[in-house]
Amino acid sequence: MTGADIMVKCLEAEGVDTIFGYPGVAIAPFFNSVLASDIRSVLVRTEQSAGHAANGAARTTGKVGVCVATSGPGATNLLTGIATAYADSIPLVCITGQVKTELIGRDVFQEADVTGAAESFVKYSYLVKHVEDLPRVFKEAFYIANTGRRGPVLIDVPMDVQLAEVEGFTYPESVKLRTYKPTVKGHAVQIRKVLDEVVKSKKPVIMAGGGVLLSDAREELLAFAEKFDIPVASTMMAIDAVPSSHRLNLGMVGNNGRRYANKAINEADLLIVIGCRFADRAVQQPSLITKHKVVVHIDVDPAEIGKNADASIPLVGDAKHVLADFLKADFAPMRRDEWIEQMQIYKKELNYHRNPNPDFVDPEKLVETLCNKMEEDAVYVADVGQNQIWSCRYSVIKKGRFLTSGGMGTMGYSIPAAMGARAVNPEKQVVAVCGDGSFQMSMMELATIKQHNIPVKIVVLKNGVLGMVREYQHYKYHDDYSMIDLSGSPKLEHIAAAYDIPFIRMENMDHIDEQLDQFMNTDGPVLMECILDPYDLVN
16 A cells, blocks of 8 residues: 555545536645545646635534645645634644645755745644554544544645555554643532522623634524523624524624623623634733633633633533533523523614615625524525625524634635535535625636536625725724725626626615525536625624
8 A cells, every 4th residue: 555545545544526626736645545435536637725715624513624735835725724813713634735844954956945944824733754653643633633622633744655656555443642631520519609690690791702612612602592581692703603693692702793782791790602703803902801700611722711701600611512511510590581681672772773775685684584494404605895794694593503714714715615514515505705805815716616517596785895894994984994995896697697697686685585595406516696785784
């Protein structure tokens, strides 16, 4: 067997059925070995998209996503996809080819120190110099990526290691890492302290973060919230933690979140933060938010507790395990009718009241209507920009998923991430929503969608400008606009025709139901352009 054969056998042993990548000479031995396996290889059109596609696959399956690139520019192009996954704690194994071991450090053709370049964006990285190390390295990589605080792991494999021959293959049954032992179970004493505070509190609020989704703890979170009648606010990474229509759902917090969610957190006497790092988009001034209340911070990563905000009761552990322990404890269910009723009042008083231009598509009604027409377990993938905030505020998530790039805010995320999610979930409906700026950062992936028959449905909110930057310049620089005009953009109907993909244009709200029905019911991929007022603002 060659090292490349071993790499493929390792992926098979981990249950990997789909990889996303782009070939080159330095990774050619690996891709040649893939031909002899049942692993599906999806050829993206740029390496960054391989990272995003693996990201979407990982988030919708709970398994580690796998992306592959060649050395040099292939590996450096992949870095943004790796950084995006790292910022949102998404488990990936990223495989890159490298020049021959004897040439490393000599600045030869397509050599790049990718392990060094990725150091800030990975949980761990490997430069494999001996073919015998491959099984151990792959076993460790998958374990590290999908345990503790999840994240990407990089494996850089020189070409000579891929070509080296060995006899036999044995994949390790277990991992032995002396310095990596993530805490999963919460401390019993701390769990009891939290529950005592829950019983004492009059106005508790849960703030759910992405860690709830990463630990597959949606059912446990909802059961805990319902048992103790606690409203649930979410960060951008946990919008789908609780169904949108649930009486306890407060929606997204933060500077672009729901005003009533922020007010509830301000007024709470107990704030239970689960799988959230108190990042600035969710909580701009943690010292103010945490005043005059008991703060419980639950996170699998002990480094996050106390980093941005003080915690009255720190609790290290995986969200699913901790919430399960809360539910197993001998405490009677509670009702907080007065506090919940106050939340309903805030929702009515503090909701956004828009005055959309009737000559254009209203993004609020578009997102709401689109979501209501999507299947219960559908996947909604939002890009970055104004489209992201409209999607976060107005999406209606039932039992499906809401994906976006929260921590890094990477434009061009939605189409490849949706593509990855649909590729590994052929039974699920997947819709990508992006702006005309972010669409042009990944529109080349229409070729991947077409080639591999991935029926992703794509909505482009077109306003002819970089909307979020324009809005910032409107408030900050008093309409002194710079570098936001998207003049010269292609006609999307021609782009769709070039890829032989059906196209729909929505110019206003006159026929929204009929056009969305056509969009959702068309077989295969569809591209829909929605014309927005360029002066429509998020805030």
